[in-house]
Amino acid sequence: MPERAPGATDAAALAVSTVIFALRPHETTGRMTLWIPLVRRTRNPQKDLWALPGGWLPVDEELVSAAARTLGETTGLAPTYLEQLYTFGELERSPGRRVVSVVYWAMVQSAEAERASESENVRWFVADELPPLAFDHNRIIDYALWRLRTKVEYAAIAHAFLGATFTLAELREVYEAVLQRPIDPANFRRTVEASGTVVATGEVVAGTRHRPPRLYRYDASIDLADRGPLGPESVPGGQSVAGPSVSAPSVPSTGEQR
Amino acid sequence: MPERAPGATDAAALAVSTVIFALRPHETTGRMTLWIPLVRRTRNPQKDLWALPGGWLPVDEELVSAAARTLGETTGLAPTYLEQLYTFGELERSPGRRVVSVVYWAMVQSAEAERASESENVRWFVADELPPLAFDHNRIIDYALWRLRTKVEYAAIAHAFLGATFTLAELREVYEAVLQRPIDPANFRRTVEASGTVVATGEVVAGTRHRPPRLYRYDASIDLADRGPLGPESVPGGQSVAGPSVSAPSVPSTGEQR
DNA sequence: GCAAAAGTGTTCTCCTTACACCCATGT
DNA sequence: ACATGGGTGTAAGGAGAACACTTTTGC
Numbered sequence: 001m002p003e004r005a006p007g008a009t010d011a012a013a014l015a016v017s018t019v020i021f022a023l024r025p026h027e028t029t030g031r032m033t034l035w036i037p038l039v040r041r042t043r044n045p046q047k048d049l050w051a052l053p054g055g056w057l058p059v060d061e062e063l064v065s066a067a068a069r070t071l072g073e074t075t076g077l078a079p080t081y082l083e084q085l086y087t088f089g090e091l092e093r094s095p096g097r098r099v100v101s102v103v104y105w106a107m108v109q110s111a112e113a114e115r116a117s118e119s120e121n122v123r124w125f126v127a128d129e130l131p132p133l134a135f136d137h138n139r140i141i142d143y144a145l146w147r148l149r150t151k152v153e154y155a156a157i158a159h160a161f162l163g164a165t166f167t168l169a170e171l172r173e174v175y176e177a178v179l180q181r182p183i184d185p186a187n188f189r190r191t192v193e194a195s196g197t198v199v200a201t202g203e204v205v206a207g208t209r210h211r212p213p214r215l216y217r218y219d220a221s222i223d224l225a226d227r228g229p230l231g232p233e234s235v236p237g238g239q240s241v242a243g244p245s246v247s248a249p250s251v252p253s254t255g256e257q258r
Numbered sequence: 259m260p261e262r263a264p265g266a267t268d269a270a271a272l273a274v275s276t277v278i279f280a281l282r283p284h285e286t287t288g289r290m291t292l293w294i295p296l297v298r299r300t301r302n303p304q305k306d307l308w309a310l311p312g313g314w315l316p317v318d319e320e321l322v323s324a325a326a327r328t329l330g331e332t333t334g335l336a337p338t339y340l341e342q343l344y345t346f347g348e349l350e351r352s353p354g355r356r357v358v359s360v361v362y363w364a365m366v367q368s369a370e371a372e373r374a375s376e377s378e379n380v381r382w383f384v385a386d387e388l389p390p391l392a393f394d395h396n397r398i399i400d401y402a403l404w405r406l407r408t409k410v411e412y413a414a415i416a417h418a419f420l421g422a423t424f425t426l427a428e429l430r431e432v433y434e435a436v437l438q439r440p441i442d443p444a445n446f447r448r449t450v451e452a453s454g455t456v457v458a459t460g461e462v463v464a465g466t467r468h469r470p471p472r473l474y475r476y477d478a479s480i481d482l483a484d485r486g487p488l489g490p491e492s493v494p495g496g497q498s499v500a501g502p503s504v505s506a507p508s509v510p511s512t513g514e515q516r
Numbered sequence: 517g518c519a520a521a522a523g524t525g526t527t528c529t530c531c532t533t534a535c536a537c538c539c540a541t542g543t
Numbered sequence: 544a545c546a547t548g549g550g551t552g553t554a555a556g557g558a559g560a561a562c563a564c565t566t567t568t569g570c
Contacts, residue, residue, distance in 0.1 A: 449559080
């Protein structure tokens, strides 16, 4: 166990990347779908391939901050949820140099994501229809997708795709899009209400061509209580940022099978 | 997003540490308890404080390999389970220098751990009765403990503390020690058998002063099937090593409350 | 036979699921 | 009125918890 840190030539390079999720209608089917913004690599290695937003870790910047920063640089948005995913460090994952990437995953609000910046070098892709990406980024995204879909079933994070207030139908649409299966509205309502993670505002939405739905808001006090031993981190620009992944007490996953 | 990795002076140092768990009788109560081996720091900073085994990451070594190596150097054992826990990189976690630590957690067999090496600079501690440790290592262990206790409830990993064959009473004892609560033997049996993760060998253990219990073995084919998108990594010396944390299909958590 | 742990059977309760049905609004 | 989704009622099925009871060994 050497006490002196290794020099530049004999050390791995440390990078931070982020898998960013937003919910938008699918281009052809129109159904709500998970989208991910990627950036085009402008240099070698892997020039012109699409890749996760990220960069080298500055010595004086926190890991989460670096993730939140690259997220902002890519989407122009602040994340509503940001959590460390995994650290990838295989010897051969980047040709020529040993790179260790601390990868985060994030959720941004769907409404905002609609007007997210898109340019020659930044493009949004449907999460399940990705082209071959740079490095091991396909594998990383597969894992992030799995984590999102798993976590949504046991933790109250779905609201991170929505605004401050929302109808239960909107919340249910998030679950259906993420889990890719229909959910029974009746059971969903009961499960969510029983979980206590959600509070009725008393207001309703008018203008629909049917019975006006009630508006709900997430109970922030509950969110704080379920973080486990390591509390949520805070990042300058961001809102709610999760520390080491910790289970929440109750989250709806009700409804029909398949 | 700079393309060139930063040099030594403006880069964080990359370290790998491991939280190692074994099950041994508590020194006073005699009950099965979680133990953790720690090493005494022989240099500054934090000289003479106890710390997690670990070291700087060599450029040419895989992250898991580095974790498995430090584990072997500390306990003299090969891990039966090894999984990445989290990456800690707070600016102020190590005085004087920016250190980013990729932390793994491991389980070693209890029987072997009995005769694990202990010396002036390596000592085993009861996991819930730790002194103040170096750096943020108390916090890291708290998180590792939480992860172990959470994961044991939904993934079939408890057998990693045991040998190739075991009785259901031994397996139950593992659960009781980790979860710190009594479990009903009758319900435990049914839940485990229904999970399909365990197979009877047909043999029994003689010599007890009661009815001879049957011996079981874990079904390895099931273990492989539940890894999710990223399969288990393999490490030269180790046995079963888990890739990015993925849920298992079924694991017992039956029995009495509290 | 007795103690002790292995192993089986049975009931109760709670949570999830399925689905019938009523409610409130726009057209 | 009627279409549409919001919202309520209710019953069936399954998993977990509690606990009585039977089996098989050592002493």
